[in-house]
Amino acid sequence: MKFTWFNLMPWPYLPDDFREKNRSVWVDIDQKLFDPAKSHEVYNTYMDLLEYADTLGFDGVGVNEHHQNGYGIMPSPNIIAAGLARRTKDAAIVVLGNSIALYNPPVRVAEEFAMLDCISGGRLVAGFPVGTSMDTNYCYGQIPSLTREKYNEAHDLIIKAWTTREPFAFNGRYNKLRHVNIWPRPIQEPRPPVHIPGGGSVETYDFCIDNTYSYSYLSFSGYLRAQALMNGYWKRVEERGVDKSPYRAGFAQTILVADTDEEAERLYSEHVSYFYNRCLHVYPGFADAPGYRTIKTIQTGALSQYAPPTGGYTQLTWKELTEQGHVIAGSPETVRQRMEDLIKGLNVGNIFCLMHVGNMPADKCMYSTKLFAEKVMPKLRNMFPDWEDDNRFWTQPLKTRVTSGSLPKQAPTSAELAATYGVEA
Amino acid sequence: MELKTVSTHHVPVRYLEGGSGPPLVFLHGAGGVTTDDPLLAELAKTHHVYAPLIPGYGDSEEAPEIRDMLDFTLHTWDVVAALGLKDPVLVGHSMGGMIAAEMAAVAPNDVSRLALICPAGLWDDEHPIADLFATLPYEMPALLFHDAAAGAAMLTAGRNVTDPNFLQTYLVTNARQLGMAGRLLFPIPERGLQPRMYRIKAKTVVIGGDSDRLIPPVYAHGFKKGIAGSELVSIPEAGHMVTLERPALVADAIRRLG
Numbered sequence: 001m002k003f004t005w006f007n008l009m010p011w012p013y014l015p016d017d018f019r020e021k022n023r024s025v026w027v028d029i030d031q032k033l034f035d036p037a038k039s040h041e042v043y044n045t046y047m048d049l050l051e052y053a054d055t056l057g058f059d060g061v062g063v064n065e066h067h068q069n070g071y072g073i074m075p076s077p078n079i080i081a082a083g084l085a086r087r088t089k090d091a092a093i094v095v096l097g098n099s100i101a102l103y104n105p106p107v108r109v110a111e112e113f114a115m116l117d118c119i120s121g122g123r124l125v126a127g128f129p130v131g132t133s134m135d136t137n138y139c140y141g142q143i144p145s146l147t148r149e150k151y152n153e154a155h156d157l158i159i160k161a162w163t164t165r166e167p168f169a170f171n172g173r174y175n176k177l178r179h180v181n182i183w184p185r186p187i188q189e190p191r192p193p194v195h196i197p198g199g200g201s202v203e204t205y206d207f208c209i210d211n212t213y214s215y216s217y218l219s220f221s222g223y224l225r226a227q228a229l230m231n232g233y234w235k236r237v238e239e240r241g242v243d244k245s246p247y248r249a250g251f252a253q254t255i256l257v258a259d260t261d262e263e264a265e266r267l268y269s270e271h272v273s274y275f276y277n278r279c280l281h282v283y284p285g286f287a288d289a290p291g292y293r294t295i296k297t298i299q300t301g302a303l304s305q306y307a308p309p310t311g312g313y314t315q316l317t318w319k320e321l322t323e324q325g326h327v328i329a330g331s332p333e334t335v336r337q338r339m340e341d342l343i344k345g346l347n348v349g350n351i352f353c354l355m356h357v358g359n360m361p362a363d364k365c366m367y368s369t370k371l372f373a374e375k376v377m378p379k380l381r382n383m384f385p386d387w388e389d390d391n392r393f394w395t396q397p398l399k400t401r402v403t404s405g406s407l408p409k410q411a412p413t414s415a416e417l418a419a420t421y422g423v424e425a
Numbered sequence: 426m427e428l429k430t431v432s433t434h435h436v437p438v439r440y441l442e443g444g445s446g447p448p449l450v451f452l453h454g455a456g457g458v459t460t461d462d463p464l465l466a467e468l469a470k471t472h473h474v475y476a477p478l479i480p481g482y483g484d485s486e487e488a489p490e491i492r493d494m495l496d497f498t499l500h501t502w503d504v505v506a507a508l509g510l511k512d513p514v515l516v517g518h519s520m521g522g523m524i525a526a527e528m529a530a531v532a533p534n535d536v537s538r539l540a541l542i543c544p545a546g547l548w549d550d551e552h553p554i555a556d557l558f559a560t561l562p563y564e565m566p567a568l569l570f571h572d573a574a575a576g577a578a579m580l581t582a583g584r585n586v587t588d589p590n591f592l593q594t595y596l597v598t599n600a601r602q603l604g605m606a607g608r609l610l611f612p613i614p615e616r617g618l619q620p621r622m623y624r625i626k627a628k629t630v631v632i633g634g635d636s637d638r639l640i641p642p643v644y645a646h647g648f649k650k651g652i653a654g655s656e657l658v659s660i661p662e663a664g665h666m667v668t669l670e671r672p673a674l675v676a677d678a679i680r681r682l683g
Binding site for chain 1: 604611
């Protein structure tokens, strides 16, 4: 099993009446609600928490990309990942990911991911999302019905840039480059492992299967509601005649651990409510630009998870959120049982643990994270013994890696340098 | 109006045909056009009307290879040629007006009469056009019609919203039609027409609805300014869908082109 500690980086100061007074947390969110001075502490605390997860033995630390979004203040995940590459030791740096259709030219992503892989000693997991319609179309202006074509071209260019050992010309529809020759290139051969976040597009299933990429379902509605979608994925895997390694799939789940179920509710319910009732308040007009989803995908009935639920929005309660599986919360034993159901039910080897939720303060987040790492994670390690050696979907770091900040405490003196290097006549 | 098919280089194109008189080509807007369109019925009284559907509209085949302004412009010229027409009266509404204006700019000697109804294609930072692609169905009538209540009734006529498949059908139609329209209109409905407009030689009428809240009347003035010798006809108590709200007045303005 691979457990990645993930932080969406929500803005924790959305007002109580946010939903009543604002039409959307995303795209046209009120500028006045962001306070740059407060963000200084928010960012540093969030990065401290990611680093803390590394010390507790999580397999990865995860970041992602959103734009103009009150629940994800990470327009550039690579900036956060660069900090993590320096300050963490063993965890994979899971960037899930860069919306590659948005970069002009996308070799920028090939280069920055290569830098992250080099700085971290080969610990990068590279994620290539198409990006949500809010990010890709409404914030970054990509034409909805051409987004996928542009994404596919960006993907082909990045992979070719990573794996070709001499300069080449790339004559694409969206990218015309006479001299592609990225420098540096990644440590991991032939390339870092690739995870593709998806939300039910059938084309994405085949794309992952064809390229041996892991399919990640980043849902906020929990494992019970994910069953139908993941069944569709595994059915496709079977149809294509490839193995059903659980590492072909990943799933994001909000997880909150306390000593008892009651304590979990007492400590975390307000933060869960903040996330589900304020952070996910997206104007439906931004949920799904016409042409963003393919006809084939619409016909399978997969609607955007940001589309309003039938019957409209209601205030979701702790009871509903935990019973319906949006959130897995409770004592270590409760969480273990439900995680086992999730892992077996969905057949997923990569878990993106959303252990910071909404406006949760750092102390509660550390408490929950530590309990999960010490009392839950060890009991879930051996869920798929048959696939223990499947290393196609995870990092292959250098065996010997340097530690950042390992310069001598003081600059050497002239005499010391002479002793080291000799004296020129 | 009768729905027919004509072959073109890219795809078979569906078109509405009716009436008799001099040939007239009508290019529809992002919402498409139907056989019972009142403006087409008006125009058919005096003209032989052809209204081709953009690929993906109605039941027509999609053309993924038509991606940008030049592709749409040349494809629509292909349609005119395939219909066997020479110098038809060229009429376009909204997105169709944008295409018609481009056609007249790239081939100024092939268009002698041009009518642009609430045309898209220009952008003015002082007067941003509403984001059609972020507008919810229930918000559409107020944006598109002078009389929102009557407009809502027109938009929902013939739709069975209680059909369990309604939502999926609606989403598929939107993806096909507005997905294609987005190639010209998303996220800003401007693809470089302004510096090309000077090439238009056609006798041109620009027709606007006085209460157009999608593309405000200031844009009709922009077209009048950009096309030498053009006439501006402003129709009172009409919104962006002036074609549905005041079809007789629109047809009169077009007929004055000769």
